[in-house]
Amino acid sequence: MKHEVVVTGIGVVAPNGVGSDDYWKAVQAGESGIRPISRFDASGYPIRLAGEVPDFPAETEFTRRLMPQTDRLTRLALFAAEFALEDAAVRPEELPEYSMGVAVSSSTGGLEFGQRELQALWGSGWESVSAYMSFAWYYAVHTGQISIRNGMRGPGGVVVSEQAGGLDAIAFARRRVRKGTALMTAGGLDGLICPYGVAIQSATGEVTGGLDAQSAYLPFDREAAGHAIGEGGAVLVLESREAAEERRAPRIYGAIAGYGSAFDPDPEASGGDGLLRAARTALADAGLAAEDVDVVFADAAGSVALDRAEADALAALFGERGVPVSVPKTMTGRLLSGGAPLDVATALLAIRDGVVPATANVRREAVDPRIDLVTGTARQQGVRAALVLARGRGGFASAMVLTGA
Structure with a gap:
Protein backbone atom coordinates (compact mmCIF):
# COMPACT_ATOMS: atom_id res chain seq x y z
CA MET A 1 0.00 0.00 0.00
CA ARG A 247 1.73 13.43 15.67
CA ARG A 248 -1.11 15.97 15.38
CA ALA A 249 0.60 18.26 12.90
CA PRO A 250 -0.83 21.79 13.17
CA ARG A 251 -1.97 21.70 9.54
CA ILE A 252 -1.92 19.70 6.35
CA TYR A 253 -1.68 22.02 3.35
CA GLY A 254 -2.41 19.33 0.79
CA ALA A 255 -1.11 16.20 -0.87
CA ILE A 256 1.55 15.51 -3.48
CA ALA A 257 -1.01 13.61 -5.51
CA GLY A 258 0.84 13.00 -8.77
CA TYR A 259 4.16 13.44 -10.55
CA GLY A 260 5.48 12.84 -14.03
CA SER A 261 8.63 13.59 -15.98
CA ALA A 262 9.70 13.38 -19.59
CA PHE A 263 12.56 14.36 -21.87
CA ASP A 264 12.09 16.74 -24.78
CA PRO A 265 15.37 17.90 -26.35
CA ASP A 266 13.62 20.24 -28.83
CA PRO A 267 10.45 21.59 -27.18
CA GLU A 268 9.98 24.28 -29.83
CA ALA A 269 9.75 21.70 -32.61
CA SER A 270 7.72 19.20 -30.58
CA GLY A 271 5.02 21.68 -29.61
CA GLY A 272 5.51 21.04 -25.91
CA ASP A 273 5.25 17.27 -26.22
CA GLY A 274 7.55 16.72 -23.20
CA LEU A 275 5.43 18.90 -20.92
CA LEU A 276 2.28 17.27 -22.25
CA ARG A 277 3.58 13.76 -21.56
CA ALA A 278 4.80 14.77 -18.09
CA ALA A 279 1.44 16.35 -17.25
CA ARG A 280 -0.53 13.33 -18.44
CA THR A 281 1.68 11.05 -16.38
CA ALA A 282 1.23 13.24 -13.29
CA LEU A 283 -2.56 13.28 -13.72
CA ALA A 284 -2.66 9.50 -14.17
CA ASP A 285 -0.51 9.10 -11.06
CA ALA A 286 -2.99 11.28 -9.16
CA GLY A 287 -5.98 9.41 -10.54
CA LEU A 288 -7.41 12.63 -11.95
CA ALA A 289 -8.66 13.79 -15.34
CA ALA A 290 -7.71 17.09 -16.95
CA GLU A 291 -11.10 18.57 -16.09
CA ASP A 292 -10.37 18.03 -12.39
CA VAL A 293 -7.56 20.63 -12.47
CA ASP A 294 -8.58 24.10 -11.30
CA VAL A 295 -5.36 26.00 -12.06
CA VAL A 296 -2.03 25.51 -13.83
CA PHE A 297 1.16 27.16 -12.61
CA ALA A 298 3.01 27.33 -15.91
CA ASP A 299 6.72 27.01 -16.64
CA ALA A 300 6.44 30.23 -18.70
CA ALA A 301 9.91 30.59 -20.21
CA GLY A 302 9.34 34.14 -21.45
CA SER A 303 10.42 33.09 -24.95
CA VAL A 304 7.87 33.45 -27.76
CA ALA A 305 8.73 30.04 -29.20
CA LEU A 306 8.87 28.16 -25.89
CA ASP A 307 5.72 29.86 -24.58
CA ARG A 308 3.93 28.92 -27.81
CA ALA A 309 5.02 25.30 -27.30
CA GLU A 310 3.69 25.35 -23.73
CA ALA A 311 0.42 26.90 -24.91
CA ASP A 312 0.20 24.06 -27.47
CA ALA A 313 0.54 21.55 -24.64
CA LEU A 314 -2.04 23.30 -22.45
CA ALA A 315 -4.54 23.53 -25.32
CA ALA A 316 -4.03 19.85 -26.14
CA LEU A 317 -4.60 18.83 -22.53
CA PHE A 318 -7.41 21.17 -21.46
CA GLY A 319 -8.81 22.62 -24.66
CA GLU A 320 -8.51 26.29 -25.53
CA ARG A 321 -9.00 28.49 -22.43
CA GLY A 322 -9.94 25.33 -20.57
CA VAL A 323 -8.24 26.15 -17.25
CA PRO A 324 -6.91 29.27 -15.48
CA VAL A 325 -3.14 29.69 -15.86
CA SER A 326 -0.97 31.63 -13.41
CA VAL A 327 2.67 32.74 -13.50
CA PRO A 328 3.54 34.33 -10.13
CA LYS A 329 7.23 34.03 -11.00
CA THR A 330 6.84 37.25 -13.03
CA MET A 331 7.22 38.86 -9.57
CA THR A 332 10.38 36.94 -8.61
CA GLY A 333 12.17 36.07 -11.84
CA ARG A 334 13.01 32.52 -12.83
CA LEU A 335 14.80 30.88 -9.91
CA LEU A 336 16.25 27.79 -11.64
CA SER A 337 15.82 24.87 -9.20
CA GLY A 338 14.03 27.13 -6.73
CA GLY A 339 11.27 28.20 -9.14
CA ALA A 340 9.08 25.10 -9.24
CA PRO A 341 9.13 24.44 -5.45
CA LEU A 342 8.07 28.06 -4.97
CA ASP A 343 5.23 27.39 -7.43
CA VAL A 344 4.30 24.26 -5.43
CA ALA A 345 4.20 26.33 -2.24
CA THR A 346 2.09 28.95 -4.04
CA ALA A 347 -0.27 26.26 -5.35
CA LEU A 348 -0.80 24.89 -1.84
CA LEU A 349 -1.55 28.37 -0.51
CA ALA A 350 -3.93 28.93 -3.43
CA ILE A 351 -5.74 25.69 -2.56
CA ARG A 352 -5.94 26.70 1.09
CA ASP A 353 -7.36 30.17 0.44
CA GLY A 354 -9.26 29.73 -2.81
CA VAL A 355 -7.20 32.32 -4.69
CA VAL A 356 -5.51 32.13 -8.09
CA PRO A 357 -2.74 34.76 -8.18
CA ALA A 358 -2.44 37.09 -11.13
CA THR A 359 0.45 37.25 -13.57
CA ALA A 360 2.01 40.66 -13.01
CA ASN A 361 2.66 43.15 -15.83
CA VAL A 362 1.23 41.03 -18.67
CA ARG A 363 -1.67 42.65 -20.55
CA ARG A 364 -4.64 40.40 -21.25
CA GLU A 365 -4.96 41.64 -24.84
CA ALA A 366 -1.33 40.67 -25.59
CA VAL A 367 -1.64 37.08 -24.38
CA ASP A 368 -1.82 33.96 -26.54
CA PRO A 369 -5.63 33.68 -26.93
CA ARG A 370 -5.64 29.92 -26.38
CA ILE A 371 -4.84 30.19 -22.68
CA ASP A 372 -6.79 31.74 -19.82
CA LEU A 373 -3.89 33.60 -18.24
CA VAL A 374 -4.97 35.29 -15.00
CA THR A 375 -3.90 38.93 -15.27
CA GLY A 376 -4.65 42.18 -13.48
CA THR A 377 -5.86 41.02 -10.06
CA ALA A 378 -6.01 37.70 -8.25
CA ARG A 379 -9.04 35.55 -9.05
CA GLN A 380 -11.19 34.29 -6.18
CA GLN A 381 -12.31 30.73 -6.91
CA GLY A 382 -12.31 27.31 -5.34
CA VAL A 383 -9.10 25.37 -5.97
CA ARG A 384 -9.19 21.63 -5.33
CA ALA A 385 -6.34 20.54 -7.59
CA ALA A 386 -3.40 22.40 -9.11
CA LEU A 387 -0.89 21.38 -11.78
CA VAL A 388 2.68 22.75 -11.66
CA LEU A 389 4.82 22.56 -14.81
CA ALA A 390 8.58 23.04 -15.16
CA ARG A 391 11.16 22.69 -17.93
CA GLY A 392 14.90 22.50 -17.44
CA ARG A 393 17.63 23.40 -19.88
CA GLY A 394 18.62 20.44 -22.04
CA GLY A 395 15.18 18.86 -22.39
CA PHE A 396 13.95 18.11 -18.86
CA ALA A 397 10.20 18.40 -18.35
CA SER A 398 8.36 17.71 -15.09
CA ALA A 399 4.82 18.07 -13.75
CA MET A 400 3.28 17.76 -10.29
CA VAL A 401 -0.34 17.62 -9.14
CA LEU A 402 -1.29 19.05 -5.73
CA THR A 403 -4.66 18.42 -4.10
CA GLY A 404 -6.32 19.85 -1.01
CA ALA A 405 -6.06 18.52 2.50
Whole structure:
Protein backbone atom coordinates (compact mmCIF):
# COMPACT_ATOMS: atom_id res chain seq x y z
CA MET A 1 0.00 0.00 0.00
CA LYS A 2 1.34 3.40 -0.98
CA HIS A 3 1.14 6.07 1.69
CA GLU A 4 -0.50 9.37 0.77
CA VAL A 5 2.24 11.98 1.08
CA VAL A 6 1.20 15.37 2.42
CA VAL A 7 2.84 18.74 3.02
CA THR A 8 2.79 19.90 6.64
CA GLY A 9 5.28 22.77 6.49
CA ILE A 10 6.24 25.49 3.99
CA GLY A 11 9.39 27.60 4.11
CA VAL A 12 9.80 30.38 1.55
CA VAL A 13 12.71 32.69 0.81
CA ALA A 14 11.78 34.81 -2.21
CA PRO A 15 12.64 38.22 -3.69
CA ASN A 16 9.19 39.57 -2.80
CA GLY A 17 8.83 37.98 0.62
CA VAL A 18 10.77 36.04 3.24
CA GLY A 19 8.51 33.57 5.01
CA SER A 20 5.37 32.09 3.46
CA ASP A 21 3.02 34.68 4.97
CA ASP A 22 4.90 37.72 3.66
CA TYR A 23 5.46 36.07 0.29
CA TRP A 24 1.79 35.12 -0.12
CA LYS A 25 0.62 38.63 0.81
CA ALA A 26 3.00 40.10 -1.79
CA VAL A 27 1.84 37.68 -4.49
CA GLN A 28 -1.83 38.42 -3.91
CA ALA A 29 -1.10 42.16 -3.97
CA GLY A 30 0.96 41.87 -7.18
CA GLU A 31 4.14 43.13 -5.51
CA SER A 32 7.30 42.41 -7.48
CA GLY A 33 10.77 41.75 -6.11
CA ILE A 34 12.47 42.43 -9.45
CA ARG A 35 14.64 45.53 -9.24
CA PRO A 36 18.10 46.82 -10.27
CA ILE A 37 20.89 44.55 -9.05
CA SER A 38 22.37 45.89 -5.81
CA ARG A 39 24.75 43.06 -4.85
CA PHE A 40 27.48 44.39 -7.14
CA ASP A 41 27.98 47.04 -9.81
CA ALA A 42 26.18 45.56 -12.83
CA SER A 43 26.35 48.69 -14.97
CA GLY A 44 28.74 47.04 -17.43
CA TYR A 45 26.65 43.87 -17.86
CA PRO A 46 23.80 43.18 -20.30
CA ILE A 47 21.67 42.05 -17.31
CA ARG A 48 21.00 44.72 -14.71
CA LEU A 49 17.69 43.57 -13.20
CA ALA A 50 17.10 40.61 -10.91
CA GLY A 51 14.87 39.27 -8.20
CA GLU A 52 17.16 39.63 -5.17
CA VAL A 53 16.17 38.26 -1.77
CA PRO A 54 16.30 41.25 0.58
CA ASP A 55 18.30 41.16 3.81
CA PHE A 56 16.16 40.09 6.77
CA PRO A 57 16.72 40.29 10.54
CA ALA A 58 17.34 36.58 11.18
CA GLU A 59 20.46 36.70 9.00
CA THR A 60 22.27 38.84 11.56
CA GLU A 61 21.89 36.04 14.12
CA PHE A 62 23.38 33.34 11.91
CA THR A 63 26.02 31.27 13.65
CA ARG A 64 29.58 32.56 13.24
CA ARG A 65 30.85 29.01 12.81
CA LEU A 66 28.86 28.54 9.60
CA MET A 67 29.44 31.97 8.08
CA PRO A 68 32.95 31.26 6.72
CA GLN A 69 31.93 27.92 5.19
CA THR A 70 28.66 28.86 3.46
CA ASP A 71 27.54 30.90 0.51
CA ARG A 72 24.61 33.23 1.17
CA LEU A 73 22.40 31.01 -1.00
CA THR A 74 23.14 28.04 1.25
CA ARG A 75 22.24 30.14 4.27
CA LEU A 76 18.96 31.01 2.58
CA ALA A 77 18.34 27.28 2.10
CA LEU A 78 19.00 26.70 5.79
CA PHE A 79 16.51 29.43 6.69
CA ALA A 80 13.89 28.02 4.31
CA ALA A 81 14.26 24.60 5.94
CA GLU A 82 14.06 26.16 9.40
CA PHE A 83 10.89 28.05 8.45
CA ALA A 84 9.31 24.86 7.07
CA LEU A 85 10.16 22.78 10.14
CA GLU A 86 8.84 25.48 12.45
CA ASP A 87 5.65 25.74 10.39
CA ALA A 88 5.17 21.97 10.70
CA ALA A 89 5.94 22.07 14.46
CA VAL A 90 8.76 19.56 13.92
CA ARG A 91 11.66 19.54 16.39
CA PRO A 92 14.35 17.45 14.73
CA GLU A 93 16.25 16.90 17.98
CA GLU A 94 13.24 14.98 19.31
CA LEU A 95 13.07 12.52 16.40
CA PRO A 96 15.29 9.55 15.47
CA GLU A 97 18.02 10.99 13.25
CA TYR A 98 17.75 8.23 10.64
CA SER A 99 14.00 8.79 10.29
CA MET A 100 14.48 12.19 8.62
CA GLY A 101 15.94 12.99 5.21
CA VAL A 102 16.71 15.91 2.89
CA ALA A 103 16.36 16.47 -0.86
CA VAL A 104 16.94 20.07 -1.92
CA SER A 105 17.74 20.71 -5.56
CA SER A 106 20.25 23.28 -6.80
CA SER A 107 21.89 23.87 -10.16
CA THR A 108 24.59 26.13 -8.83
CA GLY A 109 25.29 25.46 -5.14
CA GLY A 110 27.38 28.29 -3.69
CA LEU A 111 28.38 29.90 -6.97
CA GLU A 112 29.32 33.26 -5.44
CA PHE A 113 31.51 31.49 -2.85
CA GLY A 114 33.31 29.71 -5.69
CA GLN A 115 33.82 32.94 -7.62
CA ARG A 116 35.33 34.62 -4.58
CA GLU A 117 37.78 31.81 -3.95
CA LEU A 118 38.83 31.65 -7.59
CA GLN A 119 39.56 35.37 -7.39
CA ALA A 120 41.71 34.66 -4.35
CA LEU A 121 43.52 31.87 -6.23
CA TRP A 122 44.48 34.04 -9.17
CA GLY A 123 44.96 37.20 -7.12
CA SER A 124 46.92 35.96 -4.09
CA GLY A 125 47.85 32.34 -4.75
CA TRP A 126 46.57 28.96 -3.65
CA GLU A 127 47.41 29.57 0.02
CA SER A 128 44.60 32.15 0.12
CA VAL A 129 41.90 29.71 -0.98
CA SER A 130 39.56 28.59 1.80
CA ALA A 131 39.52 24.92 2.71
CA TYR A 132 35.72 25.19 2.56
CA MET A 133 36.01 25.63 -1.19
CA SER A 134 36.08 21.82 -1.31
CA PHE A 135 32.32 21.73 -0.78
CA ALA A 136 30.79 25.23 -0.41
CA TRP A 137 30.43 25.73 -4.19
CA TYR A 138 28.96 22.28 -4.84
CA TYR A 139 25.36 21.78 -6.02
CA ALA A 140 24.71 19.27 -3.19
CA VAL A 141 25.79 21.69 -0.46
CA HIS A 142 22.26 22.83 0.49
CA THR A 143 21.14 19.25 1.12
CA GLY A 144 24.31 18.53 3.09
CA GLN A 145 24.18 21.60 5.31
CA ILE A 146 20.46 21.18 6.10
CA SER A 147 21.13 17.55 6.98
CA ILE A 148 24.06 18.40 9.26
CA ARG A 149 22.39 21.36 10.97
CA ASN A 150 19.22 19.41 11.79
CA GLY A 151 20.70 15.97 12.45
CA MET A 152 18.83 14.43 9.53
CA ARG A 153 20.82 11.31 8.69
CA GLY A 154 18.17 9.45 6.70
CA PRO A 155 17.88 9.50 2.88
CA GLY A 156 19.59 12.44 1.20
CA GLY A 157 19.80 13.52 -2.38
CA VAL A 158 20.05 16.33 -4.88
CA VAL A 159 18.64 16.38 -8.41
CA VAL A 160 20.20 18.62 -11.04
CA SER A 161 17.73 19.28 -13.85
CA GLU A 162 17.72 23.08 -13.78
CA GLN A 163 14.20 24.62 -13.59
CA ALA A 164 12.64 21.13 -13.38
CA GLY A 165 14.96 20.07 -10.57
CA GLY A 166 12.81 21.29 -7.70
CA LEU A 167 9.86 19.12 -8.77
CA ASP A 168 12.17 16.16 -9.27
CA ALA A 169 13.60 16.61 -5.75
CA ILE A 170 10.12 16.74 -4.21
CA ALA A 171 9.22 13.58 -6.13
CA PHE A 172 12.38 11.90 -4.79
CA ALA A 173 11.32 12.83 -1.26
CA ARG A 174 7.80 11.56 -1.88
CA ARG A 175 9.19 8.16 -2.90
CA ARG A 176 11.28 7.99 0.26
CA VAL A 177 8.27 8.76 2.47
CA ARG A 178 6.28 6.08 0.67
CA LYS A 179 9.07 3.63 1.43
CA GLY A 180 8.92 4.38 5.13
CA THR A 181 10.99 7.48 5.92
CA ALA A 182 9.05 9.40 8.55
CA LEU A 183 9.82 12.91 7.30
CA MET A 184 11.58 14.58 4.38
CA THR A 185 12.53 18.21 3.83
CA ALA A 186 12.47 18.84 0.10
CA GLY A 187 12.43 21.61 -2.49
CA GLY A 188 14.98 23.81 -4.19
CA LEU A 189 17.05 26.99 -3.76
CA ASP A 190 19.03 28.60 -6.53
CA GLY A 191 20.42 31.86 -7.84
CA LEU A 192 23.08 33.34 -10.08
CA ILE A 193 23.24 36.94 -8.87
CA CYS A 194 26.98 37.53 -8.79
CA PRO A 195 29.37 38.69 -11.53
CA TYR A 196 30.19 35.12 -12.62
CA GLY A 197 26.54 34.08 -12.58
CA VAL A 198 25.32 37.12 -14.46
CA ALA A 199 28.04 36.57 -17.08
CA ILE A 200 26.82 32.98 -17.54
CA GLN A 201 23.21 34.08 -17.88
CA SER A 202 24.14 36.91 -20.26
CA ALA A 203 25.78 34.41 -22.60
CA THR A 204 22.53 32.46 -23.06
CA GLY A 205 20.73 35.35 -24.75
CA GLU A 206 17.54 34.30 -22.92
CA VAL A 207 17.49 36.99 -20.22
CA THR A 208 15.91 40.42 -20.51
CA GLY A 209 18.32 43.36 -20.51
CA GLY A 210 17.57 46.97 -19.66
CA LEU A 211 16.19 48.56 -16.52
CA ASP A 212 12.42 48.41 -16.96
CA ALA A 213 11.13 45.99 -14.32
CA GLN A 214 7.59 46.25 -15.73
CA SER A 215 8.61 44.65 -19.02
CA ALA A 216 11.40 42.40 -17.80
CA TYR A 217 9.39 39.19 -17.90
CA LEU A 218 6.23 38.89 -20.02
CA PRO A 219 5.41 35.20 -20.52
CA PHE A 220 2.79 34.25 -23.15
CA ASP A 221 2.91 37.88 -24.33
CA ARG A 222 3.54 38.62 -28.02
CA GLU A 223 6.21 41.10 -26.86
CA ALA A 224 8.04 38.56 -24.69
CA ALA A 225 11.81 39.05 -24.97
CA GLY A 226 13.23 36.73 -22.35
CA HIS A 227 12.92 36.38 -18.60
CA ALA A 228 14.27 38.08 -15.50
CA ILE A 229 16.66 36.14 -13.27
CA GLY A 230 16.12 35.69 -9.55
CA GLU A 231 17.25 33.85 -6.46
CA GLY A 232 15.56 31.91 -3.70
CA GLY A 233 13.00 29.12 -3.59
CA ALA A 234 11.10 27.00 -1.11
CA VAL A 235 11.52 24.00 1.17
CA LEU A 236 8.59 21.78 2.19
CA VAL A 237 8.09 19.24 4.96
CA LEU A 238 6.69 15.97 3.58
CA GLU A 239 5.16 13.19 5.68
CA SER A 240 2.65 10.41 5.21
CA ARG A 241 -0.87 11.44 6.11
CA GLU A 242 -0.94 8.77 8.82
CA ALA A 243 2.25 10.08 10.44
CA ALA A 244 1.08 13.71 10.26
CA GLU A 245 -2.24 12.86 11.88
CA GLU A 246 -0.60 10.65 14.51
CA ARG A 247 1.73 13.43 15.67
CA ARG A 248 -1.11 15.97 15.38
CA ALA A 249 0.60 18.26 12.90
CA PRO A 250 -0.83 21.79 13.17
CA ARG A 251 -1.97 21.70 9.54
CA ILE A 252 -1.92 19.70 6.35
CA TYR A 253 -1.68 22.02 3.35
CA GLY A 254 -2.41 19.33 0.79
CA ALA A 255 -1.11 16.20 -0.87
CA ILE A 256 1.55 15.51 -3.48
CA ALA A 257 -1.01 13.61 -5.51
CA GLY A 258 0.84 13.00 -8.77
CA TYR A 259 4.16 13.44 -10.55
CA GLY A 260 5.48 12.84 -14.03
CA SER A 261 8.63 13.59 -15.98
CA ALA A 262 9.70 13.38 -19.59
CA PHE A 263 12.56 14.36 -21.87
CA ASP A 264 12.09 16.74 -24.78
CA PRO A 265 15.37 17.90 -26.35
CA ASP A 266 13.62 20.24 -28.83
CA PRO A 267 10.45 21.59 -27.18
CA GLU A 268 9.98 24.28 -29.83
CA ALA A 269 9.75 21.70 -32.61
CA SER A 270 7.72 19.20 -30.58
CA GLY A 271 5.02 21.68 -29.61
CA GLY A 272 5.51 21.04 -25.91
CA ASP A 273 5.25 17.27 -26.22
CA GLY A 274 7.55 16.72 -23.20
CA LEU A 275 5.43 18.90 -20.92
CA LEU A 276 2.28 17.27 -22.25
CA ARG A 277 3.58 13.76 -21.56
CA ALA A 278 4.80 14.77 -18.09
CA ALA A 279 1.44 16.35 -17.25
CA ARG A 280 -0.53 13.33 -18.44
CA THR A 281 1.68 11.05 -16.38
CA ALA A 282 1.23 13.24 -13.29
CA LEU A 283 -2.56 13.28 -13.72
CA ALA A 284 -2.66 9.50 -14.17
CA ASP A 285 -0.51 9.10 -11.06
CA ALA A 286 -2.99 11.28 -9.16
CA GLY A 287 -5.98 9.41 -10.54
CA LEU A 288 -7.41 12.63 -11.95
CA ALA A 289 -8.66 13.79 -15.34
CA ALA A 290 -7.71 17.09 -16.95
CA GLU A 291 -11.10 18.57 -16.09
CA ASP A 292 -10.37 18.03 -12.39
CA VAL A 293 -7.56 20.63 -12.47
CA ASP A 294 -8.58 24.10 -11.30
CA VAL A 295 -5.36 26.00 -12.06
CA VAL A 296 -2.03 25.51 -13.83
CA PHE A 297 1.16 27.16 -12.61
CA ALA A 298 3.01 27.33 -15.91
CA ASP A 299 6.72 27.01 -16.64
CA ALA A 300 6.44 30.23 -18.70
CA ALA A 301 9.91 30.59 -20.21
CA GLY A 302 9.34 34.14 -21.45
CA SER A 303 10.42 33.09 -24.95
CA VAL A 304 7.87 33.45 -27.76
CA ALA A 305 8.73 30.04 -29.20
CA LEU A 306 8.87 28.16 -25.89
CA ASP A 307 5.72 29.86 -24.58
CA ARG A 308 3.93 28.92 -27.81
CA ALA A 309 5.02 25.30 -27.30
CA GLU A 310 3.69 25.35 -23.73
CA ALA A 311 0.42 26.90 -24.91
CA ASP A 312 0.20 24.06 -27.47
CA ALA A 313 0.54 21.55 -24.64
CA LEU A 314 -2.04 23.30 -22.45
CA ALA A 315 -4.54 23.53 -25.32
CA ALA A 316 -4.03 19.85 -26.14
CA LEU A 317 -4.60 18.83 -22.53
CA PHE A 318 -7.41 21.17 -21.46
CA GLY A 319 -8.81 22.62 -24.66
CA GLU A 320 -8.51 26.29 -25.53
CA ARG A 321 -9.00 28.49 -22.43
CA GLY A 322 -9.94 25.33 -20.57
CA VAL A 323 -8.24 26.15 -17.25
CA PRO A 324 -6.91 29.27 -15.48
CA VAL A 325 -3.14 29.69 -15.86
CA SER A 326 -0.97 31.63 -13.41
CA VAL A 327 2.67 32.74 -13.50
CA PRO A 328 3.54 34.33 -10.13
CA LYS A 329 7.23 34.03 -11.00
CA THR A 330 6.84 37.25 -13.03
CA MET A 331 7.22 38.86 -9.57
CA THR A 332 10.38 36.94 -8.61
CA GLY A 333 12.17 36.07 -11.84
CA ARG A 334 13.01 32.52 -12.83
CA LEU A 335 14.80 30.88 -9.91
CA LEU A 336 16.25 27.79 -11.64
CA SER A 337 15.82 24.87 -9.20
CA GLY A 338 14.03 27.13 -6.73
CA GLY A 339 11.27 28.20 -9.14
CA ALA A 340 9.08 25.10 -9.24
CA PRO A 341 9.13 24.44 -5.45
CA LEU A 342 8.07 28.06 -4.97
CA ASP A 343 5.23 27.39 -7.43
CA VAL A 344 4.30 24.26 -5.43
CA ALA A 345 4.20 26.33 -2.24
CA THR A 346 2.09 28.95 -4.04
CA ALA A 347 -0.27 26.26 -5.35
CA LEU A 348 -0.80 24.89 -1.84
CA LEU A 349 -1.55 28.37 -0.51
CA ALA A 350 -3.93 28.93 -3.43
CA ILE A 351 -5.74 25.69 -2.56
CA ARG A 352 -5.94 26.70 1.09
CA ASP A 353 -7.36 30.17 0.44
CA GLY A 354 -9.26 29.73 -2.81
CA VAL A 355 -7.20 32.32 -4.69
CA VAL A 356 -5.51 32.13 -8.09
CA PRO A 357 -2.74 34.76 -8.18
CA ALA A 358 -2.44 37.09 -11.13
CA THR A 359 0.45 37.25 -13.57
CA ALA A 360 2.01 40.66 -13.01
CA ASN A 361 2.66 43.15 -15.83
CA VAL A 362 1.23 41.03 -18.67
CA ARG A 363 -1.67 42.65 -20.55
CA ARG A 364 -4.64 40.40 -21.25
CA GLU A 365 -4.96 41.64 -24.84
CA ALA A 366 -1.33 40.67 -25.59
CA VAL A 367 -1.64 37.08 -24.38
CA ASP A 368 -1.82 33.96 -26.54
CA PRO A 369 -5.63 33.68 -26.93
CA ARG A 370 -5.64 29.92 -26.38
CA ILE A 371 -4.84 30.19 -22.68
CA ASP A 372 -6.79 31.74 -19.82
CA LEU A 373 -3.89 33.60 -18.24
CA VAL A 374 -4.97 35.29 -15.00
CA THR A 375 -3.90 38.93 -15.27
CA GLY A 376 -4.65 42.18 -13.48
CA THR A 377 -5.86 41.02 -10.06
CA ALA A 378 -6.01 37.70 -8.25
CA ARG A 379 -9.04 35.55 -9.05
CA GLN A 380 -11.19 34.29 -6.18
CA GLN A 381 -12.31 30.73 -6.91
CA GLY A 382 -12.31 27.31 -5.34
CA VAL A 383 -9.10 25.37 -5.97
CA ARG A 384 -9.19 21.63 -5.33
CA ALA A 385 -6.34 20.54 -7.59
CA ALA A 386 -3.40 22.40 -9.11
CA LEU A 387 -0.89 21.38 -11.78
CA VAL A 388 2.68 22.75 -11.66
CA LEU A 389 4.82 22.56 -14.81
CA ALA A 390 8.58 23.04 -15.16
CA ARG A 391 11.16 22.69 -17.93
CA GLY A 392 14.90 22.50 -17.44
CA ARG A 393 17.63 23.40 -19.88
CA GLY A 394 18.62 20.44 -22.04
CA GLY A 395 15.18 18.86 -22.39
CA PHE A 396 13.95 18.11 -18.86
CA ALA A 397 10.20 18.40 -18.35
CA SER A 398 8.36 17.71 -15.09
CA ALA A 399 4.82 18.07 -13.75
CA MET A 400 3.28 17.76 -10.29
CA VAL A 401 -0.34 17.62 -9.14
CA LEU A 402 -1.29 19.05 -5.73
CA THR A 403 -4.66 18.42 -4.10
CA GLY A 404 -6.32 19.85 -1.01
CA ALA A 405 -6.06 18.52 2.50
